[in-house]
Amino acid sequence: MSDRIAAASKLAPSASLTVETVLRVRHWNDHLFSFAITRPPSFRFRSGEFVMIGLPGEGRPLLRAYSIASPAYADELEFLSIKVPDGPLTSRLQGIAPGDPLYLGRKPTGTLVADALLPGRRLFLLSTGTGLAPFLSLARDPDIYERFNEIVLVHCVRQVGDLAWREELESQLAGDPLVQDQALLQFHYLPTVTREAFRTEGRIDALIDDGRLFARPLTGPAYFDPASDRIMLCGSMAMIRDLQARLQALGFREGSNAAPGDFVIERAFVG
Incomplete structure (x- = not known):
C-alpha cells in the first residue's frame, strides 16, 4: 500500500460503512479519473443512485457522495471523479491504486431513477x-x-x-x-x-x-x-x-x- 493513503490501513467496517478494495483506476486526463471497487454481495442499488465513498479523516471517516456509474447487475462498483488538488477527499482519492481499501456506504439512494x-x-x-x-x-x-x-x-x-x-x-x-x-x-x-x-x-x-x-x-x-x-x-x-x-x-x-x-x-x- 502506498504512503499517500497509508492511513487507510486503519479502515474498519461499521454499521453504515463497509471496507472495499480498489480494483482498477483510470486517469482520463490531469483532472478526471474513474475507479472501480469490489461490491459487497448484499449491496443493492437502482440505476442512477449515489452512495457515500471515503477514506479515514481526523477522528471520523471523510465521506462524499458519488453516483454509481456501473450497471446494477455488475459485480463491481465504478465511479467518476474530478481531481481537486486541495480537496479534502479528492486530493487523496486521486492517488489510490489497485489493492487499496476504501469506505463504501451501505445505503445507496437518489432521485435520478x-x-x-x-x-x-x-x-x-x-x-x-x-x-x-x-x-x-x-x-x-x-x-x-x-x-x-x-x-x-x-x-x-x-x-x-x-x-x-x-x-x-x-x-x-x-x-x-x-x-x-x-x-x-x-x-x-x-x-x-x-x-x-x-x-x-x-x-x-x-x-x-x-x-x-x-x-x-x-x-x-x-x-x-x-x-x-x-x-x-x-x-x-x-x-x-x-x-x-x-x-x-x-x-x-x-x-x-x-x-x-x-x-x-x-x-x-x-x-
Whole structure:
C-alpha cells in the first residue's frame, strides 16, 4: 500500500460503512479519473443512485457522495471523479491504486431513477462533466429500454479529453451483455464540447435552441414535449437551474420517488 493513503490501513467496517478494495483506476486526463471497487454481495442499488465513498479523516471517516456509474447487475462498483488538488477527499482519492481499501456506504439512494418518472416515449439524460456517471448506469439498464422508445444521452464538457467513456458510448454500448441489441436501435449519444473544436460544440441550452438536440436519427418533435418526453439532469448547478426553469415554463413537473413526474434532478448535489 502506498504512503499517500497509508492511513487507510486503519479502515474498519461499521454499521453504515463497509471496507472495499480498489480494483482498477483510470486517469482520463490531469483532472478526471474513474475507479472501480469490489461490491459487497448484499449491496443493492437502482440505476442512477449515489452512495457515500471515503477514506479515514481526523477522528471520523471523510465521506462524499458519488453516483454509481456501473450497471446494477455488475459485480463491481465504478465511479467518476474530478481531481481537486486541495480537496479534502479528492486530493487523496486521486492517488489510490489497485489493492487499496476504501469506505463504501451501505445505503445507496437518489432521485435520478426511473421510478421517479412517469411513463414516456423519449428519455433525455442531460449531463455536464462528472454528471455523466449516473447516466452510464441507466443507459446499461435493460428496464430503461422497456420503459422508453428512445434514450438520448448528452454529455457536455469543456475539452474533448473530458469525454469519458466516449468510445463505448459512440459504439452504442456494443458488447454490453444485456442491452447491446436494444441500444443499437434505441440509444443515442450526443457529446458536445465548449472550449475546443469538435463535431458538436456548445452548451446544452444552445443545442436545444437550435434544434441539434432533436436531430436525426432521433424521431419525434424538435422540442421538449411534456406529454411524451422525460428528462434527467445531472452536472453543474448553473446548467441544472437554467434547464429546470426552462422545463417548468414548458409545463414539465419535477418528479420524486414519492411522486413521479416529467423530469428529475439530484437535489443531494445541488441543494
